[in-house]
Amino acid sequence: MINLEIEQIFDSFDKNTIFKDKSLLQSNHKPEEILHRRQQIKQIASILAPILRGEKTSNLFLYGKTGSGKTLSVQYVQEQLLKRAKENNKYKLRIEYLNCKLKKISDTEYRILAELIKKMGGSVPDTGLPTQAVYSKFIEIIDSEKQLIVLILDEIDQTVKKISSDFLYNLTRMNSELSKSQICIVGISNDLTFLDQVDPRVKSSLSEEEIVFPPYNALQLKDILNNRAKLAFKEGIIEEGVVEKCAAFAAREHGDARRALDLLRIAGELTERDNSKKIKLKYIDEANEKIEKDKILDIISLEPKQFQLVLYSIIKLSEQKNKEGKRQLQLTKGTAFSSKEPIFTGDVYNFYQELCLKNKIDALTQRRVSDIIQEFDMLGIINVRVISKGRGGRMREIKLAIPRLIVEKAKEIIQGVLNYV
DNA sequence: AGGTATTCACATGAAACTATTCTCTGAGTTAGG
DNA sequence: TAACTCAGAGAATAGTTTCATGTGAATACCTGT
Numbered sequence: 022m023i024n025l026e027i028e029q030i031f032d033s034f035d036k037n038t039i040f041k042d043k044s045l046l047q048s049n050h051k052p053e054e055i056l057h058r059r060q061q062i063k064q065i066a067s068i069l070a071p072i073l074r075g076e077k078t079s080n081l082f083l084y085g086k087t088g089s090g091k092t093l094s095v096q097y098v099q100e101q102l103l104k105r106a107k108e109n110n111k112y113k114l115r116i117e118y119l120n121c122k123l124k125k126i127s128d129t130e131y132r133i134l135a136e137l138i139k140k141m142g143g144s145v146p147d148t149g150l151p152t153q154a155v156y157s158k159f160i161e162i163i164d165s166e167k168q169l170i171v172l173i174l175d176e177i178d179q180t181v182k183k184i185s186s187d188f189l190y191n192l193t194r195m196n197s198e199l200s201k202s203q204i205c206i207v208g209i210s211n212d213l214t215f216l217d218q219v220d221p222r223v224k225s226s227l228s229e230e231e232i233v234f235p236p237y238n239a240l241q242l243k244d245i246l247n248n249r250a251k252l253a254f255k256e257g258i259i260e261e262g263v264v265e266k267c268a269a270f271a272a273r274e275h276g277d278a279r280r281a282l283d284l285l286r287i288a289g290e291l292t293e294r295d296n297s298k299k300i301k302l303k304y305i306d307e308a309n310e311k312i313e314k315d316k317i318l319d320i321i322s323l324e325p326k327q328f329q330l331v332l333y334s335i336i337k338l339s340e341q342k343n344k345e346g347k348r349q350l351q352l353t354k355g356t357a358f359s360s361k362e363p364i365f366t367g368d369v370y371n372f373y374q375e376l377c378l379k380n381k382i383d384a385l386t387q388r389r390v391s392d393i394i395q396e397f398d399m400l401g402i403i404n405v406r407v408i409s410k411g412r413g414g415r416m417r418e419i420k421l422a423i424p425r426l427i428v429e430k431a432k433e434i435i436q437g438v439l440n441y442v
Numbered sequence: 443a444g445g446t447a448t449t450c451a452c453a454t455g456a457a458a459c460t461a462t463t464c465t466c467t468g469a470g471t472t473a474g475g
Numbered sequence: 476t477a478a479c480t481c482a483g484a485g486a487a488t489a490g491t492t493t494c495a496t497g498t499g500a501a502t503a504c505c506t507g508t
Contacts, residue, residue, distance in 0.1 A: 129488070131486095131487070131488090146465055148465075150465070150485095152486085152487080154486095325490090365452090366452065366453085367451070367452075385490095386491075386492060386493085387452085388453095392454095407453070407499090408499085409450095409451095409452095409501085411449090411450080411499075411501025412450055412500080413451075413501070413502095414449085414450040414451030414452055415500085416450095416453080443507095443508085445507105446504080446506095447503080447505090448501105448502080448503070449500100449503090450500100451498105452498095453498075454495100454497070455495080455496075455497090457492100457493085457494085457495100458492080459493090460491080460492095461488100461490090462489090463486100463487085463488085464485100464487085465484100465486085466484085466485085467484085468481105468482100468483095468484105469480105469483105470480085471478100472477100472480090473476100474478100475476085475477105
């Protein structure tokens with residue numbers, strides 16, 4: 022009997038009334054046509070063009086918020102350049118794209134170099150070698166034949182923040198150590214102020230050009246969405262106003278095209294699951310919530326145990342405080358106004374210590390917990406403000422920044438982890 | 443009253459430490475000739 | 476004697492701890508009116 026039901030599920034899935042080609046909405050999809058970025062692409066191309074004559078070009082830096090088409094544009098130019106270079110074939114040209122933020126690579130000079138070497142066809146152990154040795158190896162590989170190399174370093178601001186700007190400096194200096202080859206760097210950064218933080222000496226040695234990618238506005242987003250939706254969905258499936266709403270949502274989030282596409286895709290998935298025939302407006306709202314929720318819960322469940330304990334303390338404490346606050350208000354005024362009562366570092370640490378004791382886990386120092394709290398702030402899970410209570414001391418004022426529903430889920434996750442261990 | 447000086451309870455920084463991962467090297471061991 | 480094993484030295488990283496210094500403003504303490 023159950024077979025029948027399963028068959029039915031498969032059947033309805035098989036009919037696939039919604040999508041024609043879902044991959045078009047996946048964030049790693051490269052469209053053939055890049056809308057509203059013609060200006061930027063032209064600039065990139067004209068700056069990098071000398072490469073085709075075998076000349077070194079200035080280093081190039083691209084700025085713009087996430088989902089503003091930076092990566093897409095460079096990769097487009099990269100393809101065109103390679104195609105052209107193949108045709109006239111005078112100089113050997115290599116263009117390597119590396120996303121510095123990919124988890125494995127992200128935060129050390131060593132690993133970035135190792136990854137680059139791997140891309141160039143060499144190999145380097147994950148660890149155990151002095152960094153200097155990796156540098157020499159890199160130079161050796163590059164310099165083994167006459168060639169021009171363009172390194173595209175995506176999300177480079179993250180890396181430079183973690184390591185130091187020495188990394189950039191070393192890269193630029195590398196050219197002088199190369200006899201046959203030349204390197205040119207294309208950095209991509211989400212942070213517009215990124216280069217201001219870099220040591221001025223390094224900055225001057227970069228001798229860079231900059232291109233800024235402004236965020237898409239709602240209209241442009243709409244174009245992009247329409248363009249893809251046409252091919253990704255079956256005809257007539259999208260209700261009036263859906264695309265506009267997606268665009269509006271994403272435009273609010275600094276014009277993030279990736280976000281807009283995600284919204285549309287997830288709304289489609291929700292529609293499919295609901296066995297509905299059309300993508301309605303309400304699915305967009307649901308999709309928006311789902312994205313937000315998944316993101317947060319994902320982060321929380323991936324945090325290490327100590328982090329989760331700290332967060333759990335914060336959650337518990339803010340629940341307590343809220344209850345007290347409510348009761349007091351009810352006593353005095355009789356209103357059940359639920360304001361978010363802030364809690365303070367000391368409270369969290371005490372609670373956390375007890376929690377550790379109960380669970381037989383070694384407690385971290387206050388210093389460390391302080392950092393952990395700050396990290397949660399960076400993740401946007403809590404809001405933190407340093408306040409001074411005069412003689413009462415100076416501390417962080419902590420507020421939970423996630424909706425109640427997600428808090429409940431988060432609690433479950435953490436409790437699960439605690440009981441299991 | 444008005445102005446300094448204190449003081450609280452952490453924040454913030456820097457350095458040092460620990461555990462773990464991994465390579466590389468050379469000493470010791472082994473098996474086969 | 477060549478091949479193999481295995482311990483130890485070094486490097487690098489993540490996650491801490493230790494030690495030191497900084498800090499905003501409510502309060503305590505003066506000062507002179």
